[in-house]
Amino acid sequence: MSTSPFARLLKTLEARDHISPLEAARVEALPFRLKSYKRNEEIIAEGSRPTESCLLVEGIVGRMNYLQDGSRQVSAVHIPGDFVDLHGFLLKVMDHGINALTPCRVAYVAHPHLRDLVDAEPHLGRMLWLLTAIDAAVGRAWIACMGRRSAARHLAHLLCELYLRMEVVGLAKDGIFEFPVSQVDISDMLGLSPVHTNRVLQEMRQQGLVAWKGRKVEIKDFDALAEFGEFNPLCLNLVQEPR
Amino acid sequence: MSTSPFARLLKTLEARDHISPLEAARVEALPFRLKSYKRNEEIIAEGSRPTESCLLVEGIVGRMNYLQDGSRQVSAVHIPGDFVDLHGFLLKVMDHGINALTPCRVAYVAHPHLRDLVDAEPHLGRMLWLLTAIDAAVGRAWIACMGRRSAARHLAHLLCELYLRMEVVGLAKDGIFEFPVSQVDISDMLGLSPVHTNRVLQEMRQQGLVAWKGRKVEIKDFDALAEFGEFNPLCLNLVQEPR
């Protein structure tokens, strides 16, 4: 079992295209520094200009959009293996924050090293570009959920998405994955009030669509949940193809 | 006045970083084929595997997510100069459709030519990557609007975003731009019912935040509208920086 901070990133890449041993070695050779965060700690601040991109090694993080009335919206969720702030070296200034939703471990890679990597290995460059494109595709699926689906279907969709992503990096199996975030955090992902989120969740538990007790989410019948949430796995691009 | 289909794309790029004459020439030299579409015509179908990426030359297009109940959600709006389906050569299969919201002209560029371009000109490659990253950033802003803002603020935000983007490519000036889409289309962008969209629009007209009659949107006081919609121009990355 590899303990490299890049192990899960490589799994994420390999789920979309073959990665040669040389390419994998190039990734593994990236210099990095590790850092840990407590739950609810800010990892990258809105308005900052990062000089490193952060790769999530352990834990769950969210992209946080803060509003003037004090409320907030999570605009993306990231899991281990996600290059959370990969595009930071293109976008320069953060228009949102990155927060630890659970205790986290993060590997920082300086932008110049990323730049060198994509220059030296064009295929890896395209694969990293692909990762940002997939993030965007997931975002569009979220928009469809927020605009046109009921709260329950939206939640179902989110759980299906997370399950498949977790499975790719070895963090989900047999319909079960750890997702130790509070219902308040969920409500900020769905754009709902905590009270309504709680009620929707109870209803889905009653209907047997999910069992969610404490840290663990259990999906008894993935197909049923996907059907209910109209989840289309296409947006995750989980097919090995030459890219 | 250039009539090249790439003229507005170059403006879009130059708003974010300096583009050398050589780079511009490389873009202008891309082989393409032009095609026109009528309003509401489908440009790229959900589930298809495009072998070309489409650059919007004229008109307005939307990314369409269709739901099982027959409703639909627009997950992104594109204006002339946008490389609508740039990431198509990475994502392979469309998980959503692209529709003409007004009569359109589109330039198709075959993926191999794009591939050659980004291989030969790494800086241009990064700039195209940047464009897809900006699309994603705009998508995240939409998510924040849908989740946590009122319908009126959401609409204000959308109009501010469109105004600035149009301005960059020379299609907006003095607070005015053409946006000849129906209120039904707007409601599919905002995730609202047409009836509610109409009422919100009337209210905003009454308050003097926008004058929208027929094809033309007029923003009398951009700062006031941006303040009301909590619009943060940061997500558009409209700053020339080395990328």
Next chain:
DNA sequence: CGCTCGTTTGAAGCTTATCAAAGTCAGTGG
């Protein structure tokens, strides 16, 4: 044991959806 954080419950109110129909306007054919 009491404290703190998170979940759950209840009740009232507001935003937005839905259904149905009328009004408006540009374009078309008689």
Next chain:
DNA sequence: CCACTGACTTTGATAAGCTTCAAACGAGCG
């Protein structure tokens, strides 16, 4: 030139989904 057509906007009435406020409950922890 006028009536007709079809697409879009506007209005009204009612209902549903979700929010808000407030408080109780429960589990883990010092």
